Amino acid sequence: MIRSNLNSDKYIQAGLDIGSDKICCAISEIDLKSDAIKLLGLGNSQATSINRGAITHRDNLIDEIEHAINEARTMSGVSIENLSLGISGEHIRGINTQGAIAIGGSQASNVSLQNEITNNDVKKVLELAKAISLPMDRDILHVLPQEYVIDTMNSIKDPIGLTGRRLEAKVHVITVATTAATNLVSCVEELGIRVENIIYQGLASSLSTLNEDEKKLGAVCVDIGASTTDIVIYFEDGVQHTATLGIGGASITNDIAVMLQIGIDEAENIKRKYASAKASMSSPDLEFELPAQNGNLKRKISENQLSQYVEARMAEIIQLIMKEISRANLNDKLTFGMVLTGGGSELKNLSSLAQEISNLRVRIGHPENISGTVDIASEPAFASAIGLTKWKLTEDDLIIKNEEVTISKAIGKVKSLFKELF
Ligand SMILES: Nc1ncnc2c1ncn2[C@@H]1O[C@H](COP(=O)(O)OP(=O)(O)OP(=O)(O)O)[C@@H](O)[C@H]1O
Ligand SMILES: [Mg+2]
Missing domain, CATH: 3.30.420.40 (ATPase, nucleotide binding domain)
Structure with missing residues (x-):
């Protein structure tokens, strides 16, 4: 992130969406106060070397990434040194889990000594919640808080400053295959650009297309790409379910x-x-x-x-999406229905078909709340790239940063292994 030439309320963020049809780099100026995005540059190249999130030809992919980044740089006049990278593929998994801690240790049994919940307590409880047993070849990408429970009070979004004896965090954890992430990161870093965050593409698309009411009262964001379909279900301001289908x-x-x-x-x-x-x-x-x-x-x-x-x-793709909604057990909770985005959502009359099959309200999701080069940027195919630039430094972001270190470490390991071998 480059904050240098801007005041502290604004910063410039680049996002790179490596899709199987197109590679897209977006550079935006984000206004933290109003949440508004001003798109400064958008670069594209035809993708020929990635399928369902798996790299098929590394050298070609690096050239295509370079082309997209250079186009965005030229258009924006901004030189980027780091970016947020989107990731998708059938290897992405999402699970709901929880963790709990006692607040204020043994003294907490005395009501008068109840402690205030601090930032540190929240970090601790999130650390515990993400302590799931993972196979060696997987990494945690996101730990997304759904709600906190303090003693018997639930549905708390921000527990800091409240008092209680027990703090529980309910979270949605998204994991990736380590190899898939390290390979993508190394392609970008080969160009001398640092990957600052790795973000699930479905999540990025939902950030640019869903509004606050939809996230609160329930909606499913579906990004239909060329070879993958990313599904993210929101309810009560939290991500409740994610899934990626290998079809588009x-x-x-x-x-x-x-x-x-x-x-x-x-x-x-x-x-x-x-x-x-x-x-x-x-x-x-x-x-x-x-x-x-x-x-x-x-x-x-x-x-x-x-x-x-x-x-x-x-119809087959929509049935598969409906299966995921059923798995999440949230059919009756999706007041705002389905938001279809990604290039695949541009198929004529898709919302009518989706409405008929799903019995839900359906709309096409265009990147919203953006200014600047709006005409091209409002196409659903750019939802993910623009959403990547919207990723803010929130609490769960800190956790992602920790994981990113793990992924970078893995790359470091691969590099040193190569040095040892040759
Ligand atoms: N007007 C249109 N009508 C129908 N389909 C369209 C239209 N425009 C784009 N598409 C389809 O959208 C798909 C590409 O979408 P998108 O650019 O979001 O994919 P991607 O992000 O590169 O792929 P993925 O996310 O699967 O890796 C292609 O299958 C393309 O045929
Ligand atoms: Mg895509």
């Missing part, structure tokens, strides 16, 4: 390519131009021409026929 908009493109026997690029164009998530909302009379292949004659197909394939696949 690319599956629809693949279906179109296979069904119509055309190339992936053509299928992608056709999807964006003519496909509807609900076949009944597309016309059987409007036909478009398919490119001629192998000397065959040009063929025609109606938008309705095309949309039938698309609807079948999209």
Whole structure:
């Protein structure tokens, strides 16, 4: 984070979203007082070397990251030295857990000696809550407080300054495969840029698209990317459930390519131009021409026929999202329903289909509360990159920083191993 040329209420933050379709770097000026984001620069490059969060070609990926960062730097006129990095993939897991401590030691049995809860107590209880048994190959990414309980009082959001004998923290812990995180970090650090935070992409998207009421009264944020779909469920101002599905908009493109026997690029164009998530909302009379292949004659197909394939696949994705909501046992709590974001949410009539299947209120989530280069930045595909720049230094952030040290240490270990070997 660079605070140098700005007053203490404002700072500049860069976010890097490494997706399977595009790599996007956003540079924003954040106003801590009003929570407003002024987008200073946005850089993009086509991603060809990552699939479902796994790197398929490291050197290409580094070039693509460099291109996106340079574009954002040129547009903003800001030179960045560190950034927040987004991570996604089927290796991401979320669990709910808790921890409790006694406040004020043995004296706490005497009511008159009850102690005030301090920042230190909160840190201690969060440390305990995150003490879950993890396999060697996993790391904790986030410890997100849901609520604190002091003795019998629950639903407390900020316990500091209150008194009691026992403090309990209920948290949502997000873990990642260490290798996936270290590999991504090392690609960015190869360019001389320090990774300051690693943030779950689904969480970043929810930060830029959900409003406070939605987080409080219940909503699910779904970022439909090309090869992953990130799901984050909020209720009572806390993250209650997270999940990542290894499916996204690319599956629809693949279906179109296979069904119509055309190339992936053509299928992608056709999807964006003519496909509807609900076949009944597309016309059987409007036909478009398919490119001629192998000397065959040009063929025609109606938008309705095309949309039938698309609807079948999209319905499957929505059913999988609904399964996650059921697993979280929060079906009746989602007053504000579903917020769909990510490039995949731009499919025509998607909110109607999602509403029909889920029986929930559905809206498309655009990055909100931003100024600056708003026209391009308001596309749902940029929700994650912009959300990454919004990540603030909160209490749970401190914990992430600790974990980041663990991940950096792991990279250090790999580097020294290489030195020993060669
Ligand atoms: N207008 C549109 N209609 C339908 N689909 C679209 C449209 N625009 C983008 N998409 C789809 O959105 C997907 C890309 O979304 P996004 O840019 O959010 O992915 P990503 O972040 O790179 O991928 P991931 O998060 O899975 O790693 C692609 O599958 C693309 O086909
Ligand atoms: Mg994405």
